[in-house]
Amino acid sequence: MRISHLCATACLWLATAAFAQSPHAPTPVPGGLGKLAGAERTVLTVQGPKGTQTWTLQQLEALGLHRVSTQTFWPDDNGTYEGVLLADVLRQAGLEQAPFVRVAAMDGFSQRIPRADWNKWPVMLATRKAGAAISTRNKGPLRIIYPRDMAEELRNGIYRLRWVWLVNRIDTQGQ
Numbered sequence: 001m002r003i004s005h006l007c008a009t010a011c012l013w014l015a016t017a018a019f020a021q022s023p024h025a026p027t028p029v030p031g032g033l034g035k036l037a038g039a040e041r042t043v044l045t046v047q048g049p050k051g052t053q054t055w056t057l058q059q060l061e062a063l064g065l066h067r068v069s070t071q072t073f074w075p076d077d078n079g080t081y082e083g084v085l086l087a088d089v090l091r092q093a094g095l096e097q098a099p100f101v102r103v104a105a106m107d108g109f110s111q112r113i114p115r116a117d118w119n120k121w122p123v124m125l126a127t128r129k130a131g132a133a134i135s136t137r138n139k140g141p142l143r144i145i146y147p148r149d150m151a152e153e154l155r156n157g158i159y160r161l162r163w164v165w166l167v168n169r170i171d172t173q174g175q
């Protein structure tokens with residue numbers, strides 16, 4: 001138990017160190033960005049072992065904004081995104097060790113994202129594109145952004161499904 005815990009800690013540290021070295025990894029935005037219009041509205045419900053949590057945009061961004069410039073699977077969507085690390089959101093709900101989470105969207109779409117993804121890569125829950133809020137028409141206010149340029153593997157089509165947009169719920173349903 002202790003040894004496996006040590007390993008988990010070391011592996012996490014190694015993974016974090018590797019993220020930091022990639023020029024394509026999200027980087028922290030010190031001090032955050034100006035407040036968004038509508039930042040007080042609830043945009044996300046997370047259900048985990050710690051119960052059900054709701055999040056406003058402002059509360060989410062207070063977890064620590066990160067920024068990444070990335071290619072996507074959709075040329076029009078390429079660009080710079082700001083948001084929080086999915087792992088940080090999951091930790092607040094006690095879900096960081098879950099085998100997977102289900103990320104669900106306003107349009108009824110959902111996908112399972114396995115733990116390996118948020119352990120290996122700084123997967124983001126984006127709240128902004130180039131500093132501005134993302135409208136629902138533009139797949140916001142929350143969307144999953146993989147740091148796709150960090151790894152060749154992330155170009156594989158299996159990850160395309162996991163770029164859920166219009167995200168409004170995270171849970172472990174279907175386990």
Ligand SMILES: Nc1nc2c(c(=O)[nH]1)N[C@H]1C(S)=C(S)[C@@H](COP(=O)(O)O)O[C@H]1N2
Nearest residue numbers: 105106107109160161162163164165166167
């Ligand atoms: N909210 C939401 N996210 C979504 C989807 C969706 O229908 N709704 N489609 C998924 C699927 S099945 C794929 S393949 C891509 C959609 O890519 P496309 O718009 O190029 O078909 O995004 C994923 N994210």
Ligand SMILES: [Mo]
Nearest residue numbers: 157160161162
């Ligand atoms: Mo798809």
